[in-house]
Amino acid sequence: MLSQVDALLLARAQFGFTVAFHIIFPAFSIGLASYLAVLEALWLATGRQVFLDLFKYWIKIFAVAFAMGVVSGLVMSYQFGTNWSVFSDRTGPVLGPLMAYEVLSAFFLEAGFLGVMLFGMHKVGPRLHFLATLMVALGTFFSAFWILSVNSWMHTPQGHGVNEAGQFVPLDWWAIVFNPSFPYRLVHMVLAAYLTTALVVGAVGAWHLLRDRTRAVTPDNEGARTMFSMAMWMAAVVAPLQILAGDAHGLNTLEHQPAKVMAMEGHFRSHPDGAPLVLFGWPDEAAGTVRYAIEVPKLSSLILKHSLDAPLAGLDTVPRENWPPVPVVFWSFRVMVGLGFAILGLGMLSLWARVRGRLHDWALLHRFAVLMGPAGFVAVLAGWITTEVGRQPFTVYGLLRTAESASPLSAPAVASSLLAFVVIYFAVFSMGVIYILRLASRPPHRGEPGVEPGLPIRTAGITPAPSVHPDRVLHPAE
Template identity: 50%
Template sequence: MDVTPLLLSRIQFAFTITLHIIFPAFTVGLAAWLTFLEGCGLVTGRAIYRRLSDFWLKIFAVAFGLGVVSGIVMAFQFGTNWSELSRRTGPIQGPLLGYESFTAFALEAGFFGVLMFGRDRVPRWVYFLACLMVALGTSMSSFWIMVNNSWMQEPVGFTTRPDGVFVPVDWHAIIFSHAVLVRFPHMMLAAYVTGAFCVAATGAWYMLRGNAVQEGRAMLTMALRLAAILVPVQIGFGHLAGDFVHDKQPTKFAAIEGRWNDEQPASEVLIAWPDEKAETNRFQIAIPYLGSVIGSMSLSSKEVGLKSFPVADRPPVAIPFFTFRIMVGCGLLMLAIAWIGSWLSLSDRILRARLLLWATFLSFPLGFVATITGWFTAEVGRQPWTVYGMLRTAEATTPFLTTPQVATSLVIFASVYSLIFTFGALYIYRLLRAGPIPAPDLDLQTTNPKRPLSVPGDSPGLRATVPAGE
């Protein structure tokens, strides 16, 4: 493999987007979680929601800052490494990024200060409104980014000038395309599920350690119950996103399925080792008819294979093939943990289910892994196109860019990102390890004295004093 400016530019973009997407996937869900906690506290007056909100706000602030820093670099790369893409798609992508600044950034910047410094300076309903606006801002930011990316996946509502520049003619078609309507909810639900499992894993960790048990149990039960609802909905939107790929991007769909030849009816390849040179799969395990059912909801539909397309128009097969299966596997694991945990949380059995607590604690990376692998499936599967069917990736790079130039920037980015994110992750870990501020002797909203809670069947460390009513 030749080391070219194109290859290094793609590696650099993949590296930065992989690290960047971790933080929006976390903070979008966490902003909604903070809003939920503040709403519950406002309605019920129970102090535990205040303690949880104050605890998670510190973690949200650090992750939010890291997300902003990593996101700025993404914009720089469009000018340094992908200037031809910027030139040709600027009339469309430029305004979309501007809309993100006018809406999302304005909301986040305007109300984030209230979250950080206004707890005791504004009425509780104003603080709740600030949480809601920050959550709306993070969602709006995700929306405009997904509109931008979805237009590259399904270019609509434009015309092409003689110099190759794409000019918008129908903003409604661009903003509310079929791709946006299925991909944006899929991404938002991924963020909510990721946040829910981070909260649930933290709660399980505290219960296993025997500290902050009251707060840990609240985090565990609320987050697992929320995930039990969200994960099936996420899987449903994932199927809709798959239908879009099946209809609009058949080469990507064939690569995801690992299907080389046209089949009628089509089988579903569960696992295999794609061999692109031989145009076949090694060690394949497949289920007859299931491929037609998944692709067209039919037992007899014809499904297209990769050999029906020119080699130059095919994506790399192995990456979308494996990343899609990793994403689905993570989703099924999260579904099982959420449903079992929610069922056990209906009684005190969840306190004795140490295996479930360990499984929940160890599940915290699943949402991030599913999000990253899903993004890889979408982006690598789109190759060799940057704007699908209109602009190839090889044509989108900056002219006259040299290999040493891109290699230097890649090393600098990797070093700086690694340094910043390592210290950021360690600081978040220290915040998580410290845990929420312990409950006082009397809850702020109850006059009942404390009563001891003995956790049946568990270690002596899993004992806590819980105020009645909490």
């Protein structure tokens, strides 16, 4: 029979598996909701049909991704009661209200306006429809706000006390919500969502531009050209900001969770006169060293302390039982950073192509953009792994250990539910992803020109043909 230690490992694997599926959909829908708001605003301001065409194109994809994000998130919440009941009991007085605030603000806002956004363009007029789009985008931001506040408190807990039952109880809600790591993590995650969406939009636009080039007669690809240009502007502007935000987040982590940074950097031993930056190597926890290390002398001290000779403590100052899994954190951090600089490279290359007038006809750039399409999702997953695995062995950093947080379940019970999740998730979400890819493979359709901004759509010259129901124009199943 499997041991209780195995049950804990299986419970962690189950939550890690479900959160890995879940996080990619909110990361996409947060950025895509804002992109849809920008497209509709540009259409209202300029009257250019291409912005409305792109809005109709991407709203179908948004509807599918949003639905999969909601479903996968609901499954995760049940695990707090099944596999992590001790954690829920101990942290419930603090985290429970924060989760409720997400429902009251984000979910209610999204539920109130999502239907209008998806199906109401021909019923409420463009201005009210634009308001609905803005509210959905704002709702996705509120969702990120509260979830990251919850998660950040688990990393940098403050503003609480402990009652006689061992529960964390709120003493200062402002301190709880705006805990030390929250502002950095919120900015870092929202920028990551924007970049993830920009890479997907850019990859789709680039794919259509490449495909159009192979046709005997080149069609009107204004939609592909516009979406690619917008995506490349986002990559060029936001990627440098994300690197700066990541650096600030790293300095905050060094202050509040030094063991995580030690694992990220591969610093098993302290460096009193300047620490090297370990570019690559193989962390050996048993021996307490990074084997085959490729290092840049003193560069880690320069990055983290802004001085070449600044001392940096290593894991030799931390009790071994409090070490996070160093190899996982070490490599996931490098995947995230490497992809971040690759995204920056794509943005800078697009700027060069734009200056040379080659943005829409440079095949090498388009192939690079297609290749980078999934990079945002991979970077988000790598960053999340770095953050969450780096918090181990605690669920509430320094206060509640993961081994003390799990429900008293047998390993076979957890294993059976984990197996069910794997089968169902791969079946259901694979079909959803395939459907999104099919939607993206179709080029944006060109609508009728001559839309006068600000007029109701039925009088603006784009009423659908009588044989097609008006709501089907925006129906996500098309």
